Amino acid sequence: MSIYDSLNPMQRQAVFHTEGPLLILAGAGSGKTRVLTHRIAYLIQEKEVNPWNILAITFTNKAAQEMRERVDRIAGFGSDAIWVSTFHSTCARILRRHIDNLGYDTNFTIYDTDDQKSVIKDVCRRLNVDTKIFKERALLSQISHAKDNLITPDQMEMDAAGDFNQKKTAMVYREYQAALRKNNALDFDDLIVKTVELFQNCDRVLEYYQERFKYIMVDEYQDTNYAQFKFVSLLASRYENLCVVGDDDQSIYKFRGANIENILGYERVFPNAAVIRLEQNYRSTQNILNAANHVIANNAERKEKTLWTENEEGPKIHFRQFMNGFEEAEYIAGEISKAHREGLCQYRDCAILYRTNAQSRLFEEKFINANIPYKIVGGVNFYARKEIKDLLCYLKTVDNARDDLAVQRIINVPKRGIGATTLGRVQDYADKMGISLYEALRVAEEVPSIGRSLSKIDGFVTFIQMLKSKAQAYTVEDLLKEIIELTGYVKELEAEDTEEARARIENIDELISKTVTYQQTMEEQDQPATLAGFLEEVALVADIDTVDPEQDYVLLMTLHSAKGLEFPRVFMAGMETGIFPSYMSINYGDGSELEEERRLCYVGITRAMKELTMTCARQRMVRGETQYNKVSQFVQEIPRDLVDLGHTIQEKKPKMEQVFSSDSKYSQMKQIFQTKAYKPKEFKVTKADALDYQVGDTVRHMKFGVGIVKAIAEGGRDYEVTVDFDKVGVKKMFASFAKLKKI
């Protein structure tokens, strides 16, 4: 009896086929993660491959972590030497060691979307490009697409020929790249592009990694772009042990440059590739799978296949139409509440999937009302919050003073009386001398007509220099705390004394605890905890990575975020024409967009294991105006006999008392909602009648660990508890946020 006996014949074939290129076409729920983990175990145990020689690329950090854990469980040991991570993290790691070959510093900064926008804006201003005609967004997306396809500014300009607009874009692209280089920064796409460039320019480096990664696996291959394809094929070109797993029906990132040709043309690129299909689904009931199969069959551009299952038939797909979005949300909240009360499911068994992030709001309202714990994935990134970005920019400046953007952001935060005029003068001087902004600040006395601002600038420079000198000896945590202390950032917020300010302080505490976690993880892995490492990790996390499977909450997310996940109970909300499929895919494009939406729908349906509910509203507020939408065509594509329609339309006659009670509840709720907007990740309960701990008790906090309660103060809607933690010292927090447990 071996661990491989539990696999079906196809899965076993895939596991045992270790040499040479292999394409696994894995339908939804066909156990591909199982195949990948067993394959890694097989390589290590039976083929005696050194774990060190294995590279596995996953779509998210969360998937990477899960894969490592599962390999650990079946292979027992050695899994920590396997390199499992996302494309972006993998490339960042390689570049941190070798990017000096391309003339960058190895402590480069990674720019997020906001940073990119600032750079583009600046570039347009310098080039006199009118951003009313050339939208920053459009420019960025064109640049990004060029990078996805490894097109350089020069090439873009050549391709433009006589096209004026295209030429202008190429110009902006070139200038944008120059600005990034000057700041010693890379954007997300650059991580891949520069790694490919590195491989192409430095044979030695390429050879090293080719030898190192003798066995390569890529998950979610249908969503790779050309640059990523180039990256893996360069790596694999020596041994050709490249195993890719994907499903063309689940390709949903074309808008991000994913090239479906990568998977469809795999056999052309690797003529000796073996192809294995996994078509047995182990996840969903027959009804759910049938529905999915019928929907996806409407797509013309696909590899024909039909998933089947031996699972039970299961309940029908529930479909409900409501008068408006409120009732829709209320219904779903009610259903989850009921099922939980009756012990049919835990909260974490349920997920609500929608097309756009904006749709999460209604659910948030109703969930607070119904006291259901939930977590919203996506939306505004934690690290994109103002207070977080400010502090991170301090860290960035300490780490890489060439990052002008970071310096610009913090130079007058908190207010130091250094305004736009002064900054402009220094910037001009820096440009003229060809030095970075920070260097110019250091020699500010040489800047013409700088006047009284000089002393203020000197103060700032001294401050940063002081931090820099401490950075070597300090942990990231200490450094961050020092910055907070000396800038008075938190003090300023405390003085504001608003709900909003308190929420920001909460976020800052969260950031501190993230530095602690980082330190711990690095120590566990026996790696040095560096400032650059922390900043990199922070830049490359997706919100979905922070989902904790141990915690019992309902997950709310977009269909895109749900890729790769599964839930016993799935609710697909907003099944309306114009919402899903989005109006963009209907009005623009050539129909391929609509097919992508349909694949998205297919992904959604196949997330469900036991029960699937689709809902829609007749009337919906979108961007402040009321829309009347028809039922989504995707719903119509499911055969009638698979669907349970409930009792016609869910018409709810509002009773007087309901109007009143819900009204007052709504205003109550709205208050909470506003504070929550800064802390949407945690479920907030209303003030507990009594806390089950008191001053002097020992309590445990999820992140800060064990500590002793020093004080409890009445604070309006909530208790403010002061705790002295063993690890992180004294903290003040709100009882309902902190969820302290007496021990």
Add this chain to the structure above:
DNA sequence: TCTCCATCGTTTTTT
């Protein structure tokens, strides 16, 4: 230099 207010556009999805 900072703060307040009006105007504008934005949204489909994300590493």
Add this chain to the structure above:
DNA sequence: ACGATGGAGA
């Protein structure tokens, strides 16, 4: 509806 942006006034 909402946030970002830019202009005007203090």
